[in-house]
Amino acid sequence: MSRAAATGFRRLLPPLLTLLLALATWDLAVRLLDLKPFLVPGPLRVGRAASDHAADLSRACLLTGGAALCGLAMSLLAGFAAALVFCQARLIEVALYPYAVFLQTVPIVAIAPLIILWMGPGFAAVVAVSFILSLFPVLANTTAGLTAVSSAHLDLFRLYRASRWQTLFRLRLPHALPHLVTGARISSGLSVIGAVVGEFSAGYGSDSHGLGYLIIFTSGQIKTDLLFACVLSCTLLGWCLFSAVSWSGRRILAKAHLEPV
Amino acid sequence: MISARGLVKAYPTGLQVLAGVDFTVSSGSFCSLVGPSGCGKSTLLRILAGIEKSSGGSFSVELADSRNLSYVFQDPTLLPWLSVAANVRLPLELRGQTQGQARAAVTEVLERVGLADFSAAYPNELSGGMKMRASIARALVTRPGALLLDEPFAALDELARARLHVELMNLWRRENWTALFITHNIAEAIFLAERVLVMSSRPGRVAAEFPVPFPQPRAPALRSSPEFAALAGRVFSALEATSAP
Numbered sequence: 001m002s003r004a005a006a007t008g009f010r011r012l013l014p015p016l017l018t019l020l021l022a023l024a025t026w027d028l029a030v031r032l033l034d035l036k037p038f039l040v041p042g043p044l045r046v047g048r049a050a051s052d053h054a055a056d057l058s059r060a061c062l063l064t065g066g067a068a069l070c071g072l073a074m075s076l077l078a079g080f081a082a083a084l085v086f087c088q089a090r091l092i093e094v095a096l097y098p099y100a101v102f103l104q105t106v107p108i109v110a111i112a113p114l115i116i117l118w119m120g121p122g123f124a125a126v127v128a129v130s131f132i133l134s135l136f137p138v139l140a141n142t143t144a145g146l147t148a149v150s151s152a153h154l155d156l157f158r159l160y161r162a163s164r165w166q167t168l169f170r171l172r173l174p175h176a177l178p179h180l181v182t183g184a185r186i187s188s189g190l191s192v193i194g195a196v197v198g199e200f201s202a203g204y205g206s207d208s209h210g211l212g213y214l215i216i217f218t219s220g221q222i223k224t225d226l227l228f229a230c231v232l233s234c235t236l237l238g239w240c241l242f243s244a245v246s247w248s249g250r251r252i253l254a255k256a257h258l259e260p261v
Numbered sequence: 262m263i264s265a266r267g268l269v270k271a272y273p274t275g276l277q278v279l280a281g282v283d284f285t286v287s288s289g290s291f292c293s294l295v296g297p298s299g300c301g302k303s304t305l306l307r308i309l310a311g312i313e314k315s316s317g318g319s320f321s322v323e324l325a326d327s328r329n330l331s332y333v334f335q336d337p338t339l340l341p342w343l344s345v346a347a348n349v350r351l352p353l354e355l356r357g358q359t360q361g362q363a364r365a366a367v368t369e370v371l372e373r374v375g376l377a378d379f380s381a382a383y384p385n386e387l388s389g390g391m392k393m394r395a396s397i398a399r400a401l402v403t404r405p406g407a408l409l410l411d412e413p414f415a416a417l418d419e420l421a422r423a424r425l426h427v428e429l430m431n432l433w434r435r436e437n438w439t440a441l442f443i444t445h446n447i448a449e450a451i452f453l454a455e456r457v458l459v460m461s462s463r464p465g466r467v468a469a470e471f472p473v474p475f476p477q478p479r480a481p482a483l484r485s486s487p488e489f490a491a492l493a494g495r496v497f498s499a500l501e502a503t504s505a506p
């Protein structure tokens with residue numbers, strides 16, 4: 001085994017052991033407490049349900065993942081753009097920021113049907129819900145990064161009579177990049193939740209279903225083992241997106257010689 | 262020439278920081294300023310540099326040949342995402358020079374401060390003394406007519422500090438900018454300067470002034486001479502007298 005593989009293995013071993021231990025405890029609890037499968041199915045049953053519906057599940061994952069990815073991308077663009085506007089004029093920030101907080105506090109489950117009513121069911125509506133839920137962390141973190149530059153660095157730029165644009169491009173933007181990455185990491189998980197919540201109310205059409213639809217459908221039919229498989233798929237999807245964003249964020253920051261926040 | 266007449270500063274908080282500061286630093290001379298902590302030394306430099314507004318009085322910074330005023334901050338304030346060369350180049354780029362136009366000046370100034378081998382390094386790969394050198398290089402790259410230095414060596418150990426003293430003196434004798442150097446360290450103030458100003462505690466004024474008679478270039482051994490110790494003693498007494506509660 002090469003050294004890189006050996007360290008990778010040593011890094012992976014503890015979380016893998018945790019997983020095995022959790023699965024074993026779960027299985028043991030179901031057997032010992034004699035839980036009914038329609039209440040709490042054991043891991044083997046859930047695994048079987050997942051493999052029986054592998055095609056459905058993977059198609060749903062792709063759809064939900066695609067919607068989440070689109071929502072996240074829109075959040076990144078819009079959040080970044082709005083933060084740029086906020087940092088240019090204190091007045092705009094003070095006037096608008098309190099309402100941006102609404103994005104965070106609005107009960108998305110209640111709003112989602114409304115959005116679908118307006119936009120009609122389909123991919124765009126699901127993306128919109130995902131976008132709304134994942135926008136705020138990007139916006140808030142990037143705004144903080146753009147405005148919270150150190151006064152010593154601002155003095156330096158003032159000393160050399162730097163223009164507003166020079167200060168933005170050479171000081172504020174590089175300083176905000178690690179904050180943007182942090183925002184994107186938080187938003188990545190939220191974008192998946194947003195997509196699933198969107199799918200609760202809006203399907204994509206007759207025979208393409210996202211994870212959200214499958215969850216509603218299987219819980220209505222008391223197919224608890226498949227429901228568990230769907231929920232685990234959602235979690236896994238969010239985890240994958242989070243890891244991908246974290247990994248690319250780390251790469252970008254390392255390339256730019258920036259410390260993560 | 263850098264001069265101030267009756268310079269007054271009160272912060273919006275109501276804090277009176279400067280109460281009529283008077284001094285003149287003639288062109289090409291090196292002047293040190295010592296004073297108790299919080300007496301307004303940094304505030305004074307910030308006003309002279311145009312970063313802060315005064316509340317009264319006047320000051321002037323006269324520079325020959327449209328040269329600029331540079332400022333070495335208390336912290337190195339390097340941008341962590343830029344290499345040493347890019348940090349040093351920043352003032353030139355802010356003036357609209359391209360990387361190519363600035364290259365010769367950056368290479369030369371890095372050589373002078375002894376960082377030629379580290380031009381591609383990043384600030385987090387430098388020691389405290391090297392960061393300070395980079396910061397000084399950044400201040401010198403525009404060929405300033407005057408240099409304000411705010412306790413630049415405060416965070417360094419004795420040895421690094423003594424080395425940088427010699428290097429700073431060499432740079433000054435070569436380029437002959439007008440220098441106003443703030444420090445807490447009386448020995449440092451005397452060793453570097455032709456004149457030492459003593460500031461009173463807040464609200465600050467210039468309370469005393471000492472010419473430094475030792476000829477240039479000065480050897481490190483000067484610090485242990487009796488004349489040096491006597492002058493340091495007098496500066497210390499003046500400082501003590503002004504900051505008595």
Ligand SMILES: Nc1ncnc2c1ncn2[C@@H]1O[C@H](COP(=O)(O)OP(=O)(O)OP(=O)(O)O)[C@@H](O)[C@H]1O
Nearest residue numbers: 272273274276278297298299300301302303304305
């Ligand atoms: N922006 C500000 N607003 C209000 N008060 C300030 C501000 N900046 C500095 N002060 C106050 O002004 C006084 C002088 O500050 P200044 O930094 O000029 O002191 P200093 O002589 O440089 O001190 P030190 O030797 O510790 O660096 C301090 O009491 C400080 O609290």
Ligand SMILES: [Mg+2]
Nearest residue numbers: 302303304335
């Ligand atoms: Mg100070």
